[in-house]
Amino acid sequence: MTLVAYVREHIVLFGALTANLGIAIAKFVAAGITGSSSMLSEGIHSVVDSLNQVLLLYGEHRADRASDAAHPFGYGRELYFWAFVVAILIFAVGAGVSAYEGYIHYYDPEPLHDPTINYIVLGVAFLLEGTSWVIAVREFAASKGDTGWWTAIMRSKDPSVFVVMFEDSAALAGLATAGAGVWASHYYNAPELDGIASMAIGVILAMVAVILAREAKGLLIGEAADVATIRQVRAIVETKDWITAVNHVRTVHSSPRKIFVAISADIEDHITMGDGERLIEHLETELKAAIPELSSIYIRPEKQEDAARFADSAEG
Structure with missing residues (x-):
């Protein structure tokens, strides 16, 4: 894959990384000049966001490694680990x-300085963060289809997109909070209000972190896998006249674009072992052609009554 293709594939992460690095520098400069606690908090926030994008890019790279003897289903879940980090x-x-x-600056506030540079930096940061947020939202909207936003987030298997979307949303809320803190501290001549704004930013980030960790x-x-994929697998298997019943279809994502599927099916009693192997092989080929995300397929011949006896309550 060429560098241009790689950047295009990870445009959400690279867009967010570029924006956050520039914003972090500007915020720290503004905080150093004005002594604003909320601006310092926002600078730290942007540094953390930049590091997060680097970790997600690293996770994407590690997840693309081929399977081996130690990890026969690949390394796809490493991306999920870095999303948790x-x-x-x-x-x-x-x-x-x-x-x-915020706590320190509330009890020991800095003297007030001209806030003009804070407003300039916040305005530029809002523009850059907003651009990154729009890119992330568009990417996510294209992938979710007709599914509702919150449902799509809960069902999403690609953290590199929804993490950036949440980060940018928190960043925009944080910028608004920082701006309000700077304004209020000067309007009311109460620098401790800037510290309160910084603590509010901490609360916003904590809420986002809890959602992402979950x-x-x-x-x-x-x-x-999503319900539509499971139904499609079942529908294809049920079309085979040598299969009398599909007992269950169980799936699990080993990466955002790789799915392991285990199928329990009752096969006609007259099918010999050799014919069964051939028919199952053809079925696996058909399933992979119809659903390329199926990286591993396991089909188990099993009597319907036996499957019903030992199956757990949930399918999927």
Whole structure:
């Protein structure tokens, strides 16, 4: 894959990384000049976001490795691990430091300075973060189809998109909060209000971190493919006249674009072992052609009554 193709494939991450690096530098300069706690918190927030994009890009790279003897189903879930690390960083570093800085500046506030540079930096940051947010939202909207936004987020198997979308949403909310804190502290001549704004930014980041950690945990444990994919697999298998019943179809994502599927099917009693092997091989080929995301297919011949006896309650 060429560098241009790689960047295009990961445009959401590269767009967010570029924006956050520039924004972080500007925020720290503004914080150093004006002594604003909320601006310092926002600078830390942008540094954490930049590191998060680097970790997600690293996770994408590691997840693309081919399977081997130690990991026969590949390394796809490594992306999910790094998404979980990102959530921890947002909570521990982003939210923790913002809350701490806000607490310090609330009880020992900095003298007020001309806020003009803060407003300029916040305006530019809002424009850049907004651009990154629009890119992430468009990418996610294209992949979700007609599914509702929240449902699509809960079902999404690609953290590199929804993590950036949540990060950018938190960033925009944080910028608005920082701007309000800077304005209020000067309007009311109360610099401790800037510290309160910084603590509010910490709360926003903590809420986002909890949501992302929940989603990353589910992906790490193993989530089923979407209902439409499971139904499509079942429909294809049920068309075979040598299969009398499909007992269950169980799936799990080993990466955003790779699915392991296990199928239990009752096969006609007169089918010999040799014929069964040939028919199953043809069925696997048909399934992979219809659903390229099926990286591993396991089809188990099993009597319907036996499957019903030992199956658990959930399919998928």
